[in-house]
Amino acid sequence: MLLCIDTGNTNTVFSIWDGQKFLAHWRISTDHRRTADEYFVWLSTLIAVQKFELQINACIISATAPRVVFNLRVLCNRYFDTRPLVVGKPDCALPVAPRVDTGTTVGPDRLVNTVAGYERHGADLIVVDFGTATTFDVVDFDGAYVGGVIAPGVNLSLEALHMGAASLPHVDVTRPPRVVGTNTVACLQSGIFWGYIGLVEGIVTQIRQERQRPMKVVATGGLAPLFDQGFDLFDAIEDDLTVHGLRLIHDYNKEMGNV
Ligand SMILES: Nc1ncnc2c1ncn2[C@@H]1O[C@H](COP(=O)(O)OP(=O)(O)O)[C@@H](O)[C@H]1O
Ligand SMILES: CC(C)(COP(=O)(O)O)[C@@H](O)C(=O)NCCC(=O)O
Ligand SMILES: [K+]
Known part of the structure; x- marks a missing residue:
């Protein structure tokens, strides 16, 4: 069984691949201070609840927060007796090399999304x-990551408004009933919701114009469905895109004899 670990700046997803399908996806908040032992206690509890026998013999990690990698490596070594592949490290090969400026370190999550998106959508x-x-990660004709766009996250933008403006409360992201809000919460929700619809539409249109070709759009991440309600922004929404990519990269490295 393969353990796929996808560490974002907010949450870390652990997924178990049994060779045919994912048996489980578990999520824990990202914290570089969390030790290997802490991860294992948490994992063992979830495994016990699911009542399946876990035989992990391979691990792959993608970490946008580099400081978490040390403890995750210890977890894989100590508890699963395996040396993990870490996306972005020299010993982890990608099917197609990214084409970006020399010296740029692309976020591993973006490389993984590219591999998964290309395999599923071409x-x-x-x-x-x-x-x-x-x-926004752009996949070229041959599956290479060729750059993209980094915009502030939805929750991060809301948090920044709350922190920077004394009278703005924390609000949850949702689609407000009207564009013109008649109270503070509704105004904030409108700004975020419609602002993001505009952001996604605008950036996708600009990318298509710049590249002068039709481009499919696939979305992932917990908030993707919220922004898809009747707007036709995305050709597909795939929750498991990043862990699917991790599995593909692991298989590729196995074929290449790297693991
Ligand atoms: N279904 C959801 N509804 C509301 N907020 C969500 C949902 N899924 C994720 N989020 C929020 O979106 C933000 C990004 O989450 P996540 O996708 O886990 O980020 P990362 O991959 O960067 O760690 C977080 O603030 C998280 O709480
Ligand atoms: C852009 C990101 C912060 C996104 O991270 P996430 O939202 O998944 O936590 C991450 O991919 C990153 O740190 N990238 C490095 C720079 C780059 O990709 O060009
Ligand atoms: K992201």
Whole structure:
């Protein structure tokens, strides 16, 4: 069984692949201070609840927060007796190399999204990931990551408004009934909801114009469905896109004899 670990800046997803399907997806808040032992206690509890026998013999990690990698490596070594593949490290090969400026370190989550998106949807694709940041990852004709866009994340924008403006409360992201809000909460929700609809539409249109070709758009991340309500922004929404990509990259490295 393969353990796929996707660490975003806010949450970390652990997914178990049994060779045919994902048996479970578990989520824990990202904290670089969390030790290998803490991860294992948490994992063991969830495994016990699910009542399946876990035989992990391979691990792959994507970490946008580099400081978490140390403890995750210890987890894999100590508890699963395996050396994990870490996306972005030299010993983890990608099916197609990214084409970006020399010296740029692309977020591993974006590379993984690219691999997964290309496998499922083919070339000329934009992957939109609603995480801590909202990222747009552009996939070229041959599956290469060729750059994209990084915009502030939905919750981060709301949090920034709340922190910077004394009279603005924290609000949940939702689609407000009207564009013109008649109270503070409704005004904030409108700004975020319609602002993001505009942001996604605008950026996708600009990318298509710049590249002068049709491009499919696939969205992932917990908030993707919220922004899809009747707007036809996305050709597909896929919750499991990043962990699917991790599995593909692990398989590829296995074929190459790297693991
Ligand atoms: N279904 C959801 N509804 C509301 N907020 C969500 C949902 N899923 C994720 N979020 C929020 O979106 C933000 C990004 O979450 P996540 O996708 O886990 O980010 P990352 O991958 O950067 O860690 C977080 O603030 C999280 O609480
Ligand atoms: C853009 C990101 C912050 C997104 O991270 P996330 O929202 O998934 O936590 C991450 O991919 C990152 O740190 N990237 C490095 C710079 C780059 O991708 O070009
Ligand atoms: K993201």
